[in-house]
Amino acid sequence: MITSLxxxxxxxxxxxxxxxYQKQEKLFIVEGKHLVNEAIKRNYIKEIFLLKDEENIYGDVTLVTNEVMKKLSSLKNPPKVLAVCHFLKEEKIKGNVVVLSNIKDPGNAGTIIRSGAAFNYDTIIFSSESVSIYNPKVIRATEGMLFNINIITGSVEEIIKKLKKDNYIIYGTDVKDGKEPQATNKxxxxxxxxxxxxLKENIKKLCDQNLYIKMNPKCESLNAGVSASILMYSLNK
Amino acid sequence: MITSLxxxxxxxxxxxxxxxYQKQEKLFIVEGKHLVNEAIKRNYIKEIFLLKDEENIYGDVTLVTNEVMKKLSSLKNPPKVLAVCHFLKEEKIKGNVVVLSNIKDPGNAGTIIRSGAAFNYDTIIFSSESVSIYNPKVIRATEGMLFNINIITGSVEEIIKKLKKDNYIIYGTDVKDGKEPQATNKxxxxxxxxxxxxLKENIKKLCDQNLYIKMNPKCESLNAGVSASILMYSLNK
Incomplete structure (x- = not known):
């Protein structure tokens, strides 16, 4: 048991x-039972830290005191369990893809990963300007789905050009000439x-079709996590 | 100009x-240009506070120093403008309705208000167990749409019973016997x-039809703001 800070x-x-330090060590932390269990399922665990006196349903763990848990946690109310995990493996691009061109809000990025897994997307691309996948708020908002989807960081422009060569249809979003999203098998x-x-102009030019969610004009826009999720749902019904 | 804390x-x-104090005074604060402008449009302003040296595009304002703005604001980075607003007027229930039975997360509640306004819902009911409409994070997530929709706080069970008498169809959400949502004019x-x-059992019993968003089984659920938004969008296409 570790008792010393x-x-x-x-x-x-x-x-x-x-x-x-995450980058240097290629490690990150997930907090709480659900996320730790998802990390175990997918073999991402380096070490699990469990509060002393809590039931061990996790296997190999290191017991710690409240104070130690508090020091490791990024939450105001530290969890009963957290795990140090290895960085995600980046696989080759496969299946349907979501590209986050410039998503800054961690809640939105995490929500899009969660919805992407729900609506059968296999790969999510994070542009280098987007929030880090390993931001603790992104991780929380994914509800563990970050372990269930192939996440790649890179240049959006280059990746879209590559996808076009591989016969992907590229959907952008725009109010101007956007069409209501329809289910597609492509x-x-x-x-x-x-x-x-x-979307930036250089990215807009690469899109084959713009999509638009019809809404009451008194509302200028939807939350980015919501609009991405409605589009993913509609394209894959 | 106010300079003293x-x-x-x-x-x-x-x-x-x-x-x-919000309840006692029947007042709340909105922060930032967009929200202040929405409050002005809908006549909810009691007093506007603007940072000295900022351009006044708002009309009657009280100028304040950085320190005063910081004291009034609930943000880490205080805005250039904020407004003290009167509590929202509760009107009679009208149009299509969203009922938040027990939504605790302020981001989710605010997102549902924003999407509700986008998808032509006229009334949102907050149960008394749900987060307060006047929570600063709820207000931010609405992007000003809280001024554009009729928001009522009350007993969900009583309100649903009343809606049923008024021939409303009551849609719940459940994995078990849920149907994919379809556009409806009803x-x-x-x-x-x-x-x-x-949903709680007593509320489930009052629902005429349960809805369910089909998703990959590896994902247990969607974010509550996302699933509410997909349902609102699908029912009102």
């Missing part, structure tokens, strides 16, 4: 709240633009 | 972060259950 492992893993990529300014 | 008005309005109420445990 000065334990070397605790000091090392507590730094994983910081993007820089291999496609859905490109989601920035929360505040939509 | 001990100004009586500043001390009074700074307390409006607290639910208790007057209806959509009841959204708790993020963690869905």
């Amino acid at each position: 000065n334990n070397e492992k605790v000091k090392r893993y507590a730094k994983l709240k910081d993007k820089k 291999k496609h990529a859905l490109v989601i633009g920035s929360e505040s300014s939509g | 001990n100004n009586e008005k500043v001390k009074r309005y700074a307390k409006l972060k607290d639910k208790k 007057k209806h109420a959509l009841v959204i259950g708790s993020e963690s445990s869905g």
Whole structure:
């Protein structure tokens, strides 16, 4: 059992709240029973930390005190269990794809991963300007689905050009000449633009078809996680 | 211009972060240009506070220093403008209705208000167990749409019974015997259950039809704001 806040492992893993150390160590932390279980299922566990006196339903664990758990956690109310996980494996692009061109809000990014897994997307591309996949709020909002979908970080423009060569249909979103989304069996990529300014011009030009969700004119826009989810649902009904 | 943190008005309005004082004063604060403009349009303004040196596009304002703005704001990065607003007027139930039976997350509640306005719902019912409409995170997530929709707080069970007498169709959500949502012209109420445990048994019994969004079995559920939005969109296409 670890009781000391000065334990070397605790000091090392507590730094994983910081993007820089995550990258350096290729490790990140997931918190709470549900996420830890998803990480176990998919073999991403490096080490599990469990509060002493809690029931161990996880296998190999390191017991810790409340204080140690608090130091490792990025939550105001630390969980009973958390796990240090290895970085996600990036596989080759496969199946239908969602491209996050410039999504800054961690809740939106995590929600899109969760909905993407629900609506049978296999790959999610994060542009380098988007929020980090390993941001604790992204991870929480995915509800563990980050382990169930292939997530790739890269240049959106290059990846879309490659997808076009592979005969993907590229769907953008635009109010101007957008069509209501319809169910399709065709291999496609859905490109989601920035929360505040939509898709950039260079990306818009690469899209084969713009989609638009009809709404009351008193409302200017939907939440980005919501509109991405409605489009994913509608394309894959 | 107000420069002192001990100004009586500043001390009074700074307390409006607290639910208790909001209720007592029947006042709440909205932050940022977009929300302040929506409040102006719908005549909800009591007083606007603008950072000195910022352009006044709002009409009657009280200028304040950075420090005063910081004291009034509930944001880490205080806005350039905020407004103290009167509580929302509760009108009679009209049009299609969304019922939040037990929504605890402020982001979800605000997102449902925003999507409700987009998909032509006229009334939103907040159960007394749900998060407060005046929670600053709810207000931000609505993107100003809280001023464009009739919001009522009350007993979900009583209100649903009343709606049934008025020939509303009551849609619940359930995995078990749920049907895929279809567009409808009929007057209806959509009841959204708790993020963690869905609809309570006594409320389920009152529903005429359960709806279900088909999804990949590896994903247990969608974000509550997303699933409510997909249902609203699908019922009103």
